Amino acid sequence: MYKNIIIVGGGIAGMAAAAALSEIGMEVTVLEREKLPGGHVRSWDRLFPTLRAAKEVLDFLNKSLGLLTEIICDIEVGSIVPTPGGYTIHCTNGDIFTTGCLVLATGYDLFDARKKEEYGFGIYENVITSADLEKIFREGNQVTTCGGQVPRRVGIIHCVGSRDEKVGNIYCSKVCCVTGVKQAIEIRQMLPDCEIFSFYMDLRMYDRHFEELYFEAQQKWNVNFIRGRLSECAENPDHSIILKTEDTLTGHPLKLTVDLVVLLVGFVPGSSARKITGSLGLLQGTDGFLLPADEHTAGNRTLLPGVFLAGAVKGPACVVDTIADGRATAVEVYRYMKHSEVAK
Amino acid sequence: MIHFGYGVMADATTDYDRNDRRIAEYLLEHEPSVNLCIGCGSCTAACSTGRMVEFNIRRLHTLIRRGETLKLKKEIMKCMFCGKCQLVCPRGVNLRNVILTINRALEQTG
Numbered sequence: 001m002y003k004n005i006i007i008v009g010g011g012i013a014g015m016a017a018a019a020a021l022s023e024i025g026m027e028v029t030v031l032e033r034e035k036l037p038g039g040h041v042r043s044w045d046r047l048f049p050t051l052r053a054a055k056e057v058l059d060f061l062n063k064s065l066g067l068l069t070e071i072i073c074d075i076e077v078g079s080i081v082p083t084p085g086g087y088t089i090h091c092t093n094g095d096i097f098t099t100g101c102l103v104l105a106t107g108y109d110l111f112d113a114r115k116k117e118e119y120g121f122g123i124y125e126n127v128i129t130s131a132d133l134e135k136i137f138r139e140g141n142q143v144t145t146c147g148g149q150v151p152r153r154v155g156i157i158h159c160v161g162s163r164d165e166k167v168g169n170i171y172c173s174k175v176c177c178v179t180g181v182k183q184a185i186e187i188r189q190m191l192p193d194c195e196i197f198s199f200y201m202d203l204r205m206y207d208r209h210f211e212e213l214y215f216e217a218q219q220k221w222n223v224n225f226i227r228g229r230l231s232e233c234a235e236n237p238d239h240s241i242i243l244k245t246e247d248t249l250t251g252h253p254l255k256l257t258v259d260l261v262v263l264l265v266g267f268v269p270g271s272s273a274r275k276i277t278g279s280l281g282l283l284q285g286t287d288g289f290l291l292p293a294d295e296h297t298a299g300n301r302t303l304l305p306g307v308f309l310a311g312a313v314k315g316p317a318c319v320v321d322t323i324a325d326g327r328a329t330a331v332e333v334y335r336y337m338k339h340s341e342v343a344k
Numbered sequence: 345m346i347h348f349g350y351g352v353m354a355d356a357t358t359d360y361d362r363n364d365r366r367i368a369e370y371l372l373e374h375e376p377s378v379n380l381c382i383g384c385g386s387c388t389a390a391c392s393t394g395r396m397v398e399f400n401i402r403r404l405h406t407l408i409r410r411g412e413t414l415k416l417k418k419e420i421m422k423c424m425f426c427g428k429c430q431l432v433c434p435r436g437v438n439l440r441n442v443i444l445t446i447n448r449a450l451e452q453t454g
Contacts, residue, residue, distance in 0.1 A: 203382075215435075218380045222372070224409075227383055247358060249383040249406045256360040 002337040003027040006089060007103040008077050008276070011039020012319060013311020014105035015061040016326025017333070022066035024334060029097070030071045031089070033272065037062070037071055039107050045137035047319055048175070048182040049209040054138075057319060077272065079279040086306065087280075101337060103329055104282075104290070105310040106272040111161025111169070111265040119160065119263055120233040126241055127233060127261045129160075130176065133183055143187055143194075143260070146239060151194055151259035154187055155243050156180045157230045158200040162266030171287045173266030174316040177204045180264045181217045188221040196223045197256060199230050199245055207318065226254070233261060267316040280304065289315040300329040306340065308332055363411025370449040371408060371442065378405055378442050380435040387429035387439055393422045401429055405442055420446055 005021060007014045010032030018028045036042065038061075044054035065071070076092045086100040113121035113129050120127045125146035136143055145151050158180055162173040177200070184196045203225070205211040217223040228245035235241055241261050247254040269288035277284060282302055283291040290313050293301040300308050310329035311322040371378055381402070388394055388402040399422045408416065420443060429439040 215380065219376070222376075222379055224379075225382075247406070247410060250358065250403055250410060250412065252356065252358045252407075252410075252412070254358040254360060254410065 002101075002334075004099050005029070005101045005103065005333060005337075006031065006097055006099040007105055007310075008080075008089070009039070009105035009107055009272070009311075009313070010034075010037035010071055010073065011105060011107045011311065011322075012041050012057070012061060013107065013313075013322045013326040013329070014039075014103065015065065016323040017103055017105060017310050017329045018069045018071075018326075019061060019064040019066060020327045020330030021333060022068035023064070024330070026068065026334070026337070028069045030069060031075050031077060031091070031097070032071060032073045033076045035074050037073065040110075041319060043131060043138060044134055046182070046186070048178045049207070049213040051182065051186075054319075057323075061323075077276065080276050081279060082304070099306075100340065101306045101308075101333060103308045103310050103333060104273065104276060104313055105326065105329075106270050106276065106313050108267040108270045108289075108312045108316070111167070111173075111268050113160055113263045113265050115167050116160055116164075116263070118232040119157065119230065119261070120235065120241070121263055124233060124235045124239070124241060124261075126235075126239050126259065127263065130179055130183060130262055130264045133187075133262050137183075137186060143190055145259050149259070150191060153195045153197065153256075153258040153260075155230075155241070155256070155258040155261045156184055156196060156198040157261060157263050158198065158203075159229065160263040160265050161268065163201065169266065169268065169287070171315070172204060174204070174206065175318045176264040176266055177202075178207070178210045178213060178318075180262075181205075181210075181214050181223070183262065184223045185213070185217050185221050188223065196221075197243075197258065198223060198225045199228055199243070200225060201227070201229050207320070228254070267312065270313060273313050280307065282307070285315070287315065289313065298332075300325065300332045306336060308336075358407075358410050358412055360410060364413065365411040366453050367413050367416070367446065367449040368409045368411055370452070371405075371445050374448070375438055375441045375445045377435075377437045378409065380437050381406070382435055384434060386432040386434060387437075390428040390432045392426045392428060393424055397422060399423070401439065401443075405439075405446075408446060416446070417450055420450070 005028045007030045010030045021028045038058045078090045078092045081088045089097040228248045231244045233241050285291050292299045310326045393399045423443050
């Protein structure tokens with residue numbers, strides 16, 4: 001049995017890695033910044049593409065952690081310093097941990113929609129983000145405008161903070177497309193008389209069942225998909241929002257008034273990862289996410305001995321892939337411990 | 345009044361709020377498969393009419409759904425109902441019935 005493996009980050013990647021490691025008899029400590037483990041998934045109501053409750057997935061992961069996992073919440077890692085034969089983790093509350101084997105599962109942050117000023121988030125009250133909408137669903141509240149009215153028209157804006165050189169992110173965040181389709185369906189389920197307009201550049205339905213969900217959104221829920229990147233939002237005196245875009249499939253500029261705008265915010269590299277990268281000297285890609293030793297053949301290893309990467313710290317990923325990646329990390333950790341001097 | 349030698353041009357923007365969407369609504373009600381379009385252009389590429397004259401069925405039914413129907417009557421008459429568009433559509437849009445339904449809507453709305 002190997003001991004003293006530290007996982008930084010108790011989101012779903014960290015939890016999946018911890019569960020797999022404890023299952024094969026290894027003692028793990030997970031350090032989580034928030035008051036509870038679960039990361040971003042804690043703020044989700046239902047998951048794409050099957051609309052199953054996010055809570056079910058978290059409950060499953062919580063239950064599978066096993067007796068060999070210790071989760072310490074409400075603790076933030078300040079820096080990680082290499083020492084002979086391992087690493088010293090300095091937490092902001094003064095706690096210090098030493099380990100020979102470290103998994104970084106610090107995840108990502110959401111794009112700050114205020115940076116896309118022309119969309120009016122933080123300026124117009126009827127412009128919200130996909131995370132705000134998910135919170136409304138999660139808390140069982142009604143979707144309303146800022147004035148408390150039922151919206152008759154909702155605009156859903158894809159690629160906010162993604163595929164956009166102007167905000168410095170040229171990469172695709174992968175999961176916003178299907179999130180937008182899912183949320184469009186959920187609004188229609190809640191408000192059958194509300195029209196939905198989704199503005200997109202491409203709809204990247206890359207994974208299993210995604211395309212079917214898109215088909216369902218069109219066929220069953222009559223969601224209107226308009227191909228064109230939103231150019232700007234403008235507010236009417238009644239706080240409704242005028243959207244301007246090019247409808248690229250007709251070749252015409254188009255304007256349209258909606259009562260509520262939902263911005264599908266993408267992934268950006270996590271602030272905690274940035275801090276740790278500095279003190280450890282890990283490699284970052286041009287997108288700012290951490291790079292593994294080899295993206296094809298060693299996706300969970302780094303060039304530092306005993307340091308592993310799990311989940312969305314390496315870039316945008318969905319729940320399914322993140323859990324799988326956490327488990328894959330456990331295999332790499334096991335292989336390392338088995339051959340490492342640290343363990344002996 | 346001083347004649348400046350130019351007039352006010354019509355706005356080229358599609359104004360979704362003001363456009364008359366009666367034909368669009370009739371079409372969506374009677375042939376809802378039109379909403380499945382993903383704008384791939386297979387229909388236009390296969391179109392018998394489009395090979396000979398300016399006729400873009402993909403663009404046409406998208407314009408109709410936005411309430412842009414000004415030149416519609418003359419345009420829709422160009423279709424020869426060969427049905428190739430429907431054969432190639434990857435989303436199963438019943439395009440022949442889309443055109444037939446647009447014709448019916450035109451009859452009803454004048």
